[in-house]
Each structure stands twice: as C-alpha cells, then as structure tokens.
Amino acid sequence: xxxxxxxxxxxxxxxxxxxxxxxxxxxxxxxxxxxxxxxxxxxxxxxxxxxxxxxxxxxxxxxxxxxxxxxxxxxxxxxxxxxxxxx
Amino acid sequence: xxxxxxxxxxxxxxxxxxxxxxxxxxxxxxxxxxxxxxxxxxxxxxxxxxxxxxxxxxxxxxxxxxxxxxxxxxxxxxxxxxxxxxxxxxxxxxxxxxxxxxxxxxxxxxxxxxxxxxxxxxxxxxxxxxxxxxxxxxxxxxxxxxxxxxxxxxxxxxxxxxxxxxxxxxxxxxxxxxxxxxxxxxxxxxxxxxxxxxxxxxxxxxxxxxxxxxxxxxxxxxxxxxxxxxxxxxxxxxxxxxxxxxxxxxxxxxxxxxxxxxxxxxxxxxxxxxxxxxxxxxxxxxxxxxxxxxxxxxxxxxxxxxxxxxxxxxxxxxxxxxxxxxxxxxxxxxxxxxxxxxxxxxxxxxxxxxxxxxxxxxxxxxxxxxxxxxxxxxxxxxxxxxxxxxxxxxxxxxxxxxxxxxxxxxxxxxxxxxxxxxxxxxxxxxxxxxxxxxxxxxxxxxxxxxxxxxxxxxxxxxxxxxxxxxxxxxxxxxxxxxxxxxxxxxxxxxxxxxxxxxxxxxxxxxxxxxxxxxxxxxxxxxxxxxx
Numbered sequence: 001x002x003x004x005x006x007x008x009x010x011x012x013x014x015x016x017x018x019x020x021x022x023x024x025x026x027x028x029x030x031x032x033x034x035x036x037x038x039x040x041x042x043x044x045x046x047x048x049x050x051x052x053x054x055x056x057x058x059x060x061x062x063x064x065x066x067x068x069x070x071x072x073x074x075x076x077x078x079x080x081x082x083x084x085x086x087x
Numbered sequence: 088x089x090x091x092x093x094x095x096x097x098x099x100x101x102x103x104x105x106x107x108x109x110x111x112x113x114x115x116x117x118x119x120x121x122x123x124x125x126x127x128x129x130x131x132x133x134x135x136x137x138x139x140x141x142x143x144x145x146x147x148x149x150x151x152x153x154x155x156x157x158x159x160x161x162x163x164x165x166x167x168x169x170x171x172x173x174x175x176x177x178x179x180x181x182x183x184x185x186x187x188x189x190x191x192x193x194x195x196x197x198x199x200x201x202x203x204x205x206x207x208x209x210x211x212x213x214x215x216x217x218x219x220x221x222x223x224x225x226x227x228x229x230x231x232x233x234x235x236x237x238x239x240x241x242x243x244x245x246x247x248x249x250x251x252x253x254x255x256x257x258x259x260x261x262x263x264x265x266x267x268x269x270x271x272x273x274x275x276x277x278x279x280x281x282x283x284x285x286x287x288x289x290x291x292x293x294x295x296x297x298x299x300x301x302x303x304x305x306x307x308x309x310x311x312x313x314x315x316x317x318x319x320x321x322x323x324x325x326x327x328x329x330x331x332x333x334x335x336x337x338x339x340x341x342x343x344x345x346x347x348x349x350x351x352x353x354x355x356x357x358x359x360x361x362x363x364x365x366x367x368x369x370x371x372x373x374x375x376x377x378x379x380x381x382x383x384x385x386x387x388x389x390x391x392x393x394x395x396x397x398x399x400x401x402x403x404x405x406x407x408x409x410x411x412x413x414x415x416x417x418x419x420x421x422x423x424x425x426x427x428x429x430x431x432x433x434x435x436x437x438x439x440x441x442x443x444x445x446x447x448x449x450x451x452x453x454x455x456x457x458x459x460x461x462x463x464x465x466x467x468x469x470x471x472x473x474x475x476x477x478x479x480x481x482x483x484x485x486x487x488x489x490x491x492x493x494x495x496x497x498x499x500x501x502x503x504x505x506x507x508x509x510x511x512x513x514x515x516x517x518x519x520x521x522x523x524x525x526x527x528x529x530x531x532x533x534x535x536x537x538x539x540x541x542x543x544x545x546x547x548x549x550x551x552x553x554x555x556x557x558x559x560x561x562x563x564x565x566x567x568x569x570x571x572x573x574x575x576x577x578x579x580x581x582x583x584x585x586x587x588x589x590x591x592x593x594x595x596x597x598x599x600x601x602x603x604x605x606x607x608x609x610x611x612x613x614x615x616x617x618x
Contacts, residue, residue, distance in 0.1 A: 067262070
C-alpha cells in the first residue's frame, strides 16, 4: 500500500493520490462507483493494482476511447464502401 | 538510469502470491509474463504449421510437373501458409514480446488491462482452430490467396464463413492487444520516464498499436461485406449486382499495406535495442529513430495503390502512389544509417542476438531495395505476379521480421528463464538459418525476373534449376528451426545462471536489466525512479 502510484505519478500527469473517499469504497456503500468496483476486481484478478492503488479511471477511459475509434473505423469504412460501390 | 530493483522486487515477490497451479494458471492468466509466454508458444506452433505448408509448396515445386499434391490443394497451401504466418506466427509473436517486455521496460507491474489481455490471447486458438479446420471440410480451405479478392473468394464453398469468422476473431484479438499496449504505455510508465526516455521497443510498439487500431477494423469491414455478398444477397463487390470488385482491393490494401508495417515496426524496435547493447554505445540518433518510425507509419496509409498498379488506375494516381512509396525509403534509410552509425567504432561482440540483428540489417535492406524497384510503375508492370514479388516480401518478412523475433528471443530469453542458453547451438542455428534463407529466397529473384508466375504448382522447364536450389534452401531453413526449439527447451530446463544484467560486459540499457533473472512473477510492484 505504500508504493508510488506508477499509473499517474509520471511527470506532467495529474496526481492520482485522491482520498479513498473520493475514489469510493471497493464494494457497496455510499460513494461506491462501478469504476471503483471494477478496479478492485481487476486488482483481485492480479491486475496492476497489486501495489495498492486500483487502475485509475483515465486508463479505462482511454481504452474505451480507443475501442470507440476502432468501431467508428469499422462502420465508417463499411459506409464509405457501400456508397462508393454503388456510385 | 534507475536504481537497482533486484533485491526490492525479489522481496515483494514473496507477498504477492505465486502463480496458480496447473491448467488454471494458463486458462485464467492475467499475468503479463504468462500471457506473453502463451503468445510466444502459440506463435512458435503456428510458425511450424505454416512452415510445414511451405515445405509442401517447395516439395511440389522441387521439379516441374505435378508430383505430390493436386493443384487445388496447392492453392490452399499458398493461401493458408500466408494467413497462418501473418496472423498466427508473426503478429502474435510480436504481441507476446510486447506482453513480456513493455511492462518490464516502462517499470510497470503488469499490462493495464490484464483480463482483456487474457481474452485477446485465448480467442486466437479458437480462431486458428476454425481456420485450420477448413482443411478438413468438403471443398477444402480458402484457396484464392490471403488477399481474399472477390469474385474468386466468393465462389468458394463452405470455407467462406469459417475463414471470415476466423479473420474477425484475429482482428478483435489484435485490436484488444493494441489497446492494452497503448493504455499501458500512456498510463503506467514509471515516474520520470517521459516519452523520449522510453526504450525504442516500446516506442515502436506504441506506433504499431495505433496502426492496428486504425486498420484492423478496415479489414473487418471488408470481410463483413464479403460475408453479406456471399450469404445475404448484397452486391458490394459483385459487378453483376452493381457492385465493384476493385473497391474490395482498395479497402483491403488500405489495411494491407499498414499491415506490412505492423509486422516490421516492432522489429525495428528490437534491432534498436540489440545493436547498442552489443556495440557498447548508445543508439545513434534515438529521437530521429522515433520520428522515422512515425513517418513510416504515416506514409503506410498513402501507398496502398502500389499493390494495384496493374489493375488500372489514372496516371496521376500511379505517379502519386509511386512517389509516396519511394518516399518511405527516406525514413527507412535514416534507420539503416543510424543503426550503422551506432556500430561505427563501437566495441562489437557477436553473441547470437547481435548476429541475427546484423543479418536483419543486411537482408532486410535487400528486401527494401527490391521494394523500391517494385514501386516503379513500369517495372511493376513487368514484375507483378511473378516470383520477384515473392522474393521481395519474403526478404522483408523472414530475414526481416522473423529474424528480429529470433534476435529478441535470444536477447531476452535469459531474462525470462534465468538461464543462459547454449551459445554454440544458437550460433549454429544462426549460420544455418542465414545461409539457407538466402539459398531459399535469393534465386526467386532470378525466377521472377525470368517471368515465372507466383501461385502455380507447375512451371516451364527453364525454371527448373533455380526452383530446385530454392527448395533445397527451404528444406534446410525448415530443418534448422528445430535447433531453435532445442535451444529454447534446453534453456527453459536449466543451464548456467544468468545475472541480472545478462549480457555482462555489454551495456544493456532499460529497466528490464535492473530486475533479477528470471524476472520475478510480479515485477515493479513499487515504481522505479528514472533519473
């Protein structure tokens, strides 16, 4: 629990050392958030949170953003091809 | 660069648990090292399956006439060999290396999204079971080439749905792997490791991951439309229904050319790690190497038309694609000169990783030169669909990508296993591979220039001699790879203990060398400090 948070302690990055209440408890209770639960279960699965701090939200948001880009490319290229193949 | 974490990490390893026992360790693996190992073992198996198909091809071509297999099966072999080698051997092996090395190099405890990591690996065996099982269904496996061009591909039988489903799964796996790499690098670098301090292997993979996210969905979209054309009566690529088969080629190669760089950019990163180590000098022009990789990645999106010169396109488009393709030689030249300058007046030693890296440098450059030749429109008109093209891309992919993978395995194997391997056997493997790969592929330039078409099971008698030489090279190269397996198995089972630095006397750089060998199951549970 006393390690440096490698997820966000790199220079130029906002510190992730939020108070536990802000992050929300790992499961149930007031302040609980799905991301906190997911992060806790990631940690239980042997995820990088082994040094005491769950994977921060930015990582999860980046993953969803990249997946959205991939999906947009998939449907975008189908749309372009449908249009081009008949015009 | 960083303080020594060997002792710290060994201590922390104790209270983070040991790996699960038995099959559960692998089925439910979330540890980046376990998943990396699974990727590497999977790709080695695929390498031998794809290699066996290549042996069938070379055995059939050993002399003119039809002797071993019927032409339909020969076509299945050429198609499946390509699909297995590209999607099953080369790409997963780079993902395996990324899994193993990126967390170690950026000072992270694991990949950012370990369960997705598990999923992205485990869909691969299903994908290839589906793809390979088409060999046993009525009508056989895909036989129209790995490019799956309509209308030929659409005239296929039962394999169409299975091959397309397999390609979708491979694409999903690659995209998930790429997301994991980007998120890990962007969020989990150790304090003080800014992007320009990041090792070149991580840089090359970061750029490759963006390429993957940009182009794998394009392939998926194209094959989805093939599927609906075949089963649901659409006519996207069916001229009879108002569609355009040429459109598929454009979409496919918009994926296909960046795909070539997906298979070579991580190799550039590996070579950029190995040459400085065994030259005992820092990498010459590290920042320009990063810009060169990024430039190559950008240019890869605007050159796809060079695969389609003979399909017919406006002269302006031909000139554009010719010039943009030739432009790639500039950043590639920067890299080759920087690698050479790294070795210049260095204190070189020739351990197996360095030997493979040097071989890469010479032989990949040959593949690059023949690529520049093929970029010239009138020359391409002559060489297209000949064995010259086969020689070109095999020089890029075998002594290029595959040699870089072997170099990486020989470089990091002691770090993974904690043991040194047999230098004698590894060097024998290197020399046999290098000699036979040239015996195998160099004569194919002559065959292509003389006009031998690719993807044929029989040929005119004037091509006999060089085909025989090429086949001998093929069998020699294939058999030499047994040595690779022997070296790895021996090293995993035991051997001289490797130090944390592994390459004593050399000057390896990077956080992975601050960990003990073998790297502990949970590494960097406390972030190292980068100065």
